[in-house]
Amino acid sequence: MFAQERAPNATFRVDVNLNDNIATGQGNRFRWYDPLGRHSTVGFGLNLESGYYVLVTERLQKIANDPDREQLDEVYIEEPGLWRVGRQYLPFGSQIIIREAGMAIKVEASRVGRKFPLTLAVVDSGPKQAKGVVGRMGPTSYGVSLAYGQYFARSSTSLAVVSNVEEARPGEGYRLIVGGDGTIRLKRFDIHLEHVLLRRGNTSADLAKDVSDLKITPRSFGGTKYSVGWSREWVTKVDLYRFESEVPISKNLSMRSLVRFQRGSWKDFSIGIRVRL
Numbered sequence: 662m663f664a665q666e667r668a669p670n671a672t673f674r675v676d677v678n679l680n681d682n683i684a685t686g687q688g689n690r691f692r693w694y695d696p697l698g699r700h701s702t703v704g705f706g707l708n709l710e711s712g713y714y715v716l717v718t719e720r721l722q723k724i725a726n727d728p729d730r731e732q733l734d735e736v737y738i739e740e741p742g743l744w745r746v747g748r749q750y751l752p753f754g755s756q757i758i759i760r761e762a763g764m765a766i767k768v769e770a771s772r773v774g775r776k777f778p779l780t781l782a783v784v785d786s787g788p789k790q791a792k793g794v795v796g797r798m799g800p801t802s803y804g805v806s807l808a809y810g811q812y813f814a815r816s817s818t819s820l821a822v823v824s825n826v827e828e829a830r831p832g833e834g835y836r837l838i839v840g841g842d843g844t845i846r847l848k849r850f851d852i853h854l855e856h857v858l859l860r861r862g863n864t865s866a867d868l869a870k871d872v873s874d875l876k877i878t879p880r881s882f883g884g885t886k887y888s889v890g891w892s893r894e895w896v897t898k899v900d901l902y903r904f905e906s907e908v909p910i911s912k913n914l915s916m917r918s919l920v921r922f923q924r925g926s927w928k929d930f931s932i933g934i935r936v937r938l
Contacts, residue, residue, distance in 0.1 A: 670708040673938055674718055677701045678917065680933035684825070693722035695919055696929050698760065698818035698826045700724075702734045714739050726829040727817035729790065734762065744768045751795045752780040753806045754842045757874050758857045758892075760818045763791040776800070784810070789833055791815070803843035813838050814859060822874050822892040823899050825929075832867035835859045850879045871895040884909040901928065913937050 678701045682690045693701040704718030718734045737747025745767040752767060753759045763786035770779035781796040793810010813819075815834030817826050824830070840857035852875070859870040876890040886907040893900050902922045909915045915935045921928045 669710065672706045672708075674702070674704045674706055674716070675936060675938035677703065677721065677936045678933050680917075680931040682929065682931045684929040692931075693720075694724055694826070695917075695931050695933070696821070696826055696921065697919070698724060698821040700734055700818075704734075712740060714741055724817045725827040729762065729786075729816040729818070731762070742769055748786075749782075751782055751784060751791070751808070752797045753795055753808055753838070754797065754804075754840045754855050754857065755853065757842075757853075757876070758820065758822060758855055758872050759806075759808070759814055759838060759840065760821075761791055761813065761816050762818070765795075777804075789815075791834070793836075801844075802846070804841070806838075806840045806842070808838040809836070811836055812863060820870075820872065822890075822903075823872055823894040823901055831864075833863040835867055836861035836863060849881060850877055852877055869896060899923075907935065 678693065678695060678699065680692050680695050682692050682696060701721040702718040703721065704716065707715040709715065715738050717736045720732055720734045723730060723732065731748070733748055735747070735749050737745050737749045739745035748762060748764050749767065750756060751761045751763060751765060753761065763784040765782040765784035767780065767782040770781055777798050778800060779796065779798045781794065783794055785792045789812055791810070791812050793808065793813065795808045797804050797806040799805060812834040813836070837860045838857060840855060842853070842855035845852040854873070854875050856871070856873045859872070862868060872892070872894050874890065874892045876888055878886070878888040888905045890903045890905070891900070892903070900923065903919060905919045907915050907917045913936060916932070917935050918932045920930045
């Protein structure tokens with residue numbers, strides 16, 4: 662008898678954020694992304710009988726002035742825990758300061774001393790897009806990261822914590838980025854800290870930057886999520902403070918808000934509805 666082949670197990674992937682963004686001096690603007698560059702996406706995932714997993718997600722809206730003009734957010738095939746091939750977010754830090762998508766081959770290397778997992782990716786996203794090697798060593802709670810090549814941190818989704826996500830940026834990114842991140846878990850809240858050094862700009866307009874982000878997340882609010890954050894670019898002395906919340910309305914529906922302050926007054930504010938399936 663021949664074994665009956667099972668059809669792939671398909672799941673729909675929906676993470677939609679419709680935001681009413683209000684910035685100082687700019688009025689109301691409805692966007693399918695928030696001021697930190699987090700896109701709304703729709704797509705599907707396939708669990709194949711061979712053990713492989715396929716993901717395809719599409720952005721509902723591109724960010725204005727973003728050099729990354731891809732409509733697809735992620736499209737890859739992977740053997741979970743071992744390797745991944747296709748367009749994906751690169752393994753740098755906690756993806757708060759540096760959040761870059763690109764065409765890459767990623768591998769989960771063997772553990773060093775059985776304590777420090779190593780994730781490496783080789784990326785080539787095309788002309789004047791991220792190209793080189795990216796890696797992170799360490800468990801989820803702490804680690805160090807490195808990106809070496811060309812055009813890193815050029816996307817609007819990177820450095821959004823210390824900038825205006827829709828503002829056209831001079832330059833073409835960096836050749837070298839080094840960072841460290843860590844999370845301290847206390848009884849009532851978590852403290853997350855990340856620091857990133859950006860060096861060897863691709864042009865004279867890409868000045869060296871040192872960026873820090875501190876995020877505190879309380880635990881004891883039931884299904885409601887809150888966090889406060891502080892981001893600083895040390896060279897230009899830019900400080901941004903933020904407050905985020907996500908309040909559940911139903912199983913797959915929640916209301917999200919984000920407000921940021923700079924120099925004693927508010928910088929931007931967004932409130933929106935999030936649907937996740």
